[in-house]
Amino acid sequence: MRVSFDLDEVLFVSPETHKTEPPPVFPLNLLFRERLRLGTPRLINELQALGYEVWVYTSSYRSENYIRRLFRLYGVRFDGIVNAQRHLREVQRDRKTVLPQKLPNHYRISLHVDDEEVICTSARQNGFHAYQLNAQDDDWAEKILQRAKEISEQERRFEQAKSSARDQK
Numbered sequence: 257m258r259v260s261f262d263l264d265e266v267l268f269v270s271p272e273t274h275k276t277e278p279p280p281v282f283p284l285n286l287l288f289r290e291r292l293r294l295g296t297p298r299l300i301n302e303l304q305a306l307g308y309e310v311w312v313y314t315s316s317y318r319s320e321n322y323i324r325r326l327f328r329l330y331g332v333r334f335d336g337i338v339n340a341q342r343h344l345r346e347v348q349r350d351r352k353t354v355l356p357q358k359l360p361n362h363y364r365i366s367l368h369v370d371d372e373e374v375i376c377t378s379a380r381q382n383g384f385h386a387y388q389l390n391a392q393d394d395d396w397a398e399k400i401l402q403r404a405k406e407i408s409e410q411e412r413r414f415e416q417a418k419s420s421a422r423d424q425k
């Protein structure tokens with residue numbers, strides 16, 4: 257199952273309002289100015305160890321390469337990255353109507369973590385689950401792990417029901 261994270265205000269937070277991971281060592285701290293929410297590397301590694309794919313889905317224009325290099329400093333490797341450029345190329349394309357800023361369902365992402373109300377409230381109708389995260393929360397990682405487990409259990413039961421319905425035909 258795939259889980260994705262927004263960057264701004266979710267994995268990237270301000271040390272003035274949130275607990276953060278230590279910055280990269282000089283001079284990398286000047287190159288990579290974003291600060292990671294405390295517990296980010298641990299949560300992502302743990303999700304991956306449990307068998308989840310972890311993606312980034314951001315509406316920012318940071319390059320995939322920049323995002324990969326920054327997170328590699330923290331021992332994190334994402335399974336996929338969708339930035340604004342990729343979303344426009346693969347999701348929005350040449351459609352006349354403007355699609356929502358993010359459609360995790362397009363990438364078969366089951367759970368997306370975001371700070372934006374509009375993305376979270378429209379999640380169900382767009383075919384994915386959302387976890388809204390914004391303020392400092394000491395238990396954020398635990399809550400997201402819990403949510404991921406619930407959804408993967410739901411999906412497992414749904415698949416089971418589907419295959420037993422098939423068997424009965």
Ligand SMILES: [Mg+2]
Nearest residue numbers: 262264265371
């Ligand atoms: Mg955000």
